[in-house]
Amino acid sequence: MICQKFYVVLLPWEFIYVITASNLSYPITPWRFKLSCMPPNKTYDYFRLPAGLSKNTSDLNGHYEKAVEVKFNSSGTHFSNLSKTTFHCCFRSEQDINSSLCADNIEGKTFFSTVNSLGFQPIGANWNIQCWLKGDLKLFICNVESLFKNQFKNYNHKVHLLYVLPEVLEDSPLVPQKGSFQIVQCNCSVHKCCECLVSVPTAKLNDTLLMYLKITSGGVIFQSPLMSVQPINVVKSDPPLGLHMEITDDGNLKISWSSPPLVGFPLQYQVKYSENSSTVIREADKIASATSLLVDSVHPGSSYEVQVRGKRLDGPGIWSDWSTPHVFTTQDVIYFPPKILTSVESNVSFHCIYKNENKIVSSKKIVWWMNLAEKIPQSQYDVVSDHVSKVTFFNLNATKPRGKFTYDAVYCCNEHECHHHYAELYVIDVSINISCETDGSLTKMTCRWSTNTIQSLAGSTLQLRYYRSRLYCSDSPSIYPISEPKDCHLQRDGFYECIFQPIFLLSGYTMWIRINHSLGSLDSPPTCVLPNSVVKPLPPSSVKAEITVKTGLLKISWENPVFPETNLQFQIRYGLTGKEVQWKIYEVYDATSKYVSLPVPDLCAVYVVQVRCKRLDGLGYWSNWSSPAYTVVMDIKVPMRGPEFWRKINGDTMKKEKNVTLLWKPLMKRDSLCSVQRYVINHHTSLNGTWSEDVGNHTKYTFLWTEQEHTVTVLAINSVGDSVANFNLTFSWPMSKVNIIQSLSAYPLNSSCVILSWMLSPSDYKPMSFIIEWKNLNEDDEIKWLRISSSVKKCYIHDHFIPIEKYQFSLYPIFMEGVGTPKIINSFTQDDIEKHQNDAGLYVIVPVIISSFILLLGTLFISHQRMRKLIWEDVPNPKKCSWAQGLNFQKRMDIL
Numbered sequence: 001m002i003c004q005k006f007y008v009v010l011l012p013w014e015f016i017y018v019i020t021a022s023n024l025s026y027p028i029t030p031w032r033f034k035l036s037c038m039p040p041n042k043t044y045d046y047f048r049l050p051a052g053l054s055k056n057t058s059d060l061n062g063h064y065e066k067a068v069e070v071k072f073n074s075s076g077t078h079f080s081n082l083s084k085t086t087f088h089c090c091f092r093s094e095q096d097i098n099s100s101l102c103a104d105n106i107e108g109k110t111f112f113s114t115v116n117s118l119g120f121q122p123i124g125a126n127w128n129i130q131c132w133l134k135g136d137l138k139l140f141i142c143n144v145e146s147l148f149k150n151q152f153k154n155y156n157h158k159v160h161l162l163y164v165l166p167e168v169l170e171d172s173p174l175v176p177q178k179g180s181f182q183i184v185q186c187n188c189s190v191h192k193c194c195e196c197l198v199s200v201p202t203a204k205l206n207d208t209l210l211m212y213l214k215i216t217s218g219g220v221i222f223q224s225p226l227m228s229v230q231p232i233n234v235v236k237s238d239p240p241l242g243l244h245m246e247i248t249d250d251g252n253l254k255i256s257w258s259s260p261p262l263v264g265f266p267l268q269y270q271v272k273y274s275e276n277s278s279t280v281i282r283e284a285d286k287i288a289s290a291t292s293l294l295v296d297s298v299h300p301g302s303s304y305e306v307q308v309r310g311k312r313l314d315g316p317g318i319w320s321d322w323s324t325p326h327v328f329t330t331q332d333v334i335y336f337p338p339k340i341l342t343s344v345e346s347n348v349s350f351h352c353i354y355k356n357e358n359k360i361v362s363s364k365k366i367v368w369w370m371n372l373a374e375k376i377p378q379s380q381y382d383v384v385s386d387h388v389s390k391v392t393f394f395n396l397n398a399t400k401p402r403g404k405f406t407y408d409a410v411y412c413c414n415e416h417e418c419h420h421h422y423a424e425l426y427v428i429d430v431s432i433n434i435s436c437e438t439d440g441s442l443t444k445m446t447c448r449w450s451t452n453t454i455q456s457l458a459g460s461t462l463q464l465r466y467y468r469s470r471l472y473c474s475d476s477p478s479i480y481p482i483s484e485p486k487d488c489h490l491q492r493d494g495f496y497e498c499i500f501q502p503i504f505l506l507s508g509y510t511m512w513i514r515i516n517h518s519l520g521s522l523d524s525p526p527t528c529v530l531p532n533s534v535v536k537p538l539p540p541s542s543v544k545a546e547i548t549v550k551t552g553l554l555k556i557s558w559e560n561p562v563f564p565e566t567n568l569q570f571q572i573r574y575g576l577t578g579k580e581v582q583w584k585i586y587e588v589y590d591a592t593s594k595y596v597s598l599p600v601p602d603l604c605a606v607y608v609v610q611v612r613c614k615r616l617d618g619l620g621y622w623s624n625w626s627s628p629a630y631t632v633v634m635d636i637k638v639p640m641r642g643p644e645f646w647r648k649i650n651g652d653t654m655k656k657e658k659n660v661t662l663l664w665k666p667l668m669k670r671d672s673l674c675s676v677q678r679y680v681i682n683h684h685t686s687l688n689g690t691w692s693e694d695v696g697n698h699t700k701y702t703f704l705w706t707e708q709e710h711t712v713t714v715l716a717i718n719s720v721g722d723s724v725a726n727f728n729l730t731f732s733w734p735m736s737k738v739n740i741i742q743s744l745s746a747y748p749l750n751s752s753c754v755i756l757s758w759m760l761s762p763s764d765y766k767p768m769s770f771i772i773e774w775k776n777l778n779e780d781d782e783i784k785w786l787r788i789s790s791s792v793k794k795c796y797i798h799d800h801f802i803p804i805e806k807y808q809f810s811l812y813p814i815f816m817e818g819v820g821t822p823k824i825i826n827s828f829t830q831d832d833i834e835k836h837q838n839d840a841g842l843y844v845i846v847p848v849i850i851s852s853f854i855l856l857l858g859t860l861f862i863s864h865q866r867m868r869k870l871i872w873e874d875v876p877n878p879k880k881c882s883w884a885q886g887l888n889f890q891k892r893m894d895i896l
Contacts, residue, residue, distance in 0.1 A: 028229035135237035163211035245328035277302035352412035440538030444501035473508035473528035557595035567591035604674030639723035732818030
């Protein structure tokens with residue numbers, strides 16, 4: 001150990017202190033060391049001289065009685081023939097108190113300085129010094145503590161630290177120049193403890209820091225020998241944080257903590273703990289390189305107190321201060337593990353140690369209960385040791401939440417007595433379906449999954465993890481120990497969505513969901529996805545729809561998407577436009593097809609069409625439906641028929657000339673295919689007169705009937721041509737007198753329907769059809785008419801009929817040769833009206849009678865039950881009387 005000599009010369013009015021500094025500086029160690037200064041004629045009670053140093057101060061190289069001459073930084077000051085008192089100072093390390101700390105043959109330079117005398121009486125002084133680098137590697141700290149409480153209580157006490165960090169120590173003088181030292185004033189408290197702070201640049205941590213102390217006390221300046229240190233070798237970190245204790249799954253006590261912040265190097269730790277219980281008292285001190293320590297043989301009902309401190313693991317360093325004590329008390333019943341998180345169909349075990357009245361219960365006397373409602377069979381028990389019992393659960397089902405409790409409580413009991421503490425069992429169904437799809441551009445793969453199928457566990461987080469193989473998927477995917485997490489974002493529909501981009505189409509992506517919780521982690525069953533097998537193609541483009549001319553088919557055409565390049569199948573849906581389209585589906589499996597023609601019932605309606613596609617081999621997904629395409633209504637064919645029409649004849653019945661007005665209804669689209677541009681009237685008379693008249697879009701036309709026979713035909717014309725089938729009507733004077741209708745009756749059903757029936761007379765003329773006319777005689781409404789088949793003998797007329805109004809009904813027979821004599825009635829048939837009124841009365845009376853009869857039966861039944869209860873209340877039941885057993889009450893017995 002290196003020791004320095006330190007001399008102080010005192011004069012009556014001024015003091016001179018002398019320092020002898022060796023060319024070797026004192027190396028600061030990670031431990032605390034002592035600076036001691038002693039006058040020559042003082043006893044050594046305050047300071048123990050090391051071996052080799054005599055108590056006779058004349059042994060100090062003869063310098064005690066001599067004047068000393070010294071040069072300091074090339075400028076010398078000469079003192080001679082001065083009476084003086086010399087102090088001798090040394091460093092002493094706490095770790096090596098028996099070694100020599102002061103050498104008798106030290107040669108070196110001596111420094112002098114003068115100070116004013118304050119009447120100091122030399123008695124000797126001692127200081128404890130410890131220096132370290134703070135854990136953040138930015139601040140160097142030296143603590144200077146005086147060991148004598150009353151030494152200088154009447155004098156001013158100051159401490160300064162002078163230091164220098166030379167750039168290259170080898171090129172510097174053995175003792176740096178005086179002007180190169182920087183001075184720091186230390187902060188001193190009333191307890192004679194001073195703290196000196198020096199900022200050290202990060203680049204200088206491995207350099208040598210040279211320094212010495214100036215201690216002013218009672219007017220005397222003590223200057224220590226030169227000290228040296230590499231700051232990185234005396235690092236002192238902050239105490240560890242977050243001290244925590246818990247019972248492990250194996251029944252041990254786990255002591256854990258966290259490293260202090262801003263530590264850029266590994267630490268080792270010293271742990272001291274004590275255990276105090278009714279049966280055991282023990283203390284221990286252990287070293288650990290990790291941030292946790294296991295203590296075995298934990299006992300129920302015990303108290304554990306723990307403290308931890310840290311020090312640099314590699315190289316020298318200083319132990320940190322002890323952490324704040326942490327106390328942990330075990331319960332009378334110890335469960336290990338105290339909580340278990342597992343998945344369905346798994347097997348788990350709990351252990352317990354039961355203490356009752358300061359005595360640990362034998363494991364053979366322990367029984368287990370679930371939720372204090374179900375005793376667990378003893379076949380599931382195991383005796384681990386004399387005091388440790390074990391229960392195992394097999395093939396577990398998912399925990400059913402009970403209110404706010406999301407776990408099952410497992411109780412360890414002493415035969416018929418259970419402690420209120422319990423273990424918690426969480427069983428979760430982790431079957432999470434992960435579905436992925438690759439976009440049509442083959443640039444990214446989107447995977448989705450939902451947590452709605454699993455039980456939510458408070459404090460848990462879910463994460464998708466995956467592993468990508470170089471080629472394809474394995475037959476049975478498994479969880480890989482090396483995996484990567486994937487960021488997933490919750491969508492509005494409750495699904496999480498993760499995007500892989502870029503992707504490798506032929507690489508197998510094995511993925512699963514990991515549930516992370518403080519109790520552990522669970523993994524869902526893994527699934528492997530090949531991006532090339534989950535492609536959702538882009539929808540077909542350039543979709544067109546049209547009704548073909550003449551053939552009348554719905555033709556749909558499209559263009560295939562660019563990707564994927566595999567063969568595709570197609571699905572077509574089409575329907576009539578409207579608020580709710582009734583879609584019809586047609587599938588195309590020919591990969592080369594780009595159009596299809598389909599029959600549709602209505603050629604004059606607007607159809608909406610969409611197309612989508614999918615891989616022909618069935619892998620992947622259907623694409624989205626294409627943008628809708630609509631057909632345009634246009635004339636496909638000539639009208640299927642002309643309009644049905646009737647006539648209204650005006651004029652004198654005695655004259656041969658009459659005005660005939662033709663009436664017809666606009667032709668429907670299904671008959672016109674698909675529009676009518678105009679109507680044309682063709683005339684043909686008995687004198688072979690033929691002509692045509694274009695009436696445009698009008699539905700009424702009047703002409704003069706002058707000849708004996710006049711036939712008219714109404715044609716409908718569209719952009720394709722004339723109607724194919726047309727109705728003809730012949731006006732004939734002779735045929736107008738043919739009467740084949742024997743009777744006509746009108747029966748009103750209600751205000752919206754009238755039944756018209758008739759009978760025909762035998763005749764050689766066979767009608768082609770009938771025309772029914774009706775009108776309200778009290779109003780000037782237009783006549784209404786209806787064409788019906790000749791085979792019909794009864795017709796329902798649907799219209800709005802007012803019962804108090806009079807209506808006229810006419811029935812015209814239509815022959816090929818002309819229109820016959822009509823049968824006309826001006827009112828409803830009276831007998832039928834009365835019959836319908838009587839029937840209506842029956843409809844009201846019969847339900848009333850039936851309801852009254854049912855009500856009467858119910859009343860009689862209730863009355864019978866009440867009378868029976870009143871009359872037979874006091875009559876005993878023979879089946880319930882012991883004296884009546886075996887008697888036949890239906891057989892007559894003689895009365896004695």
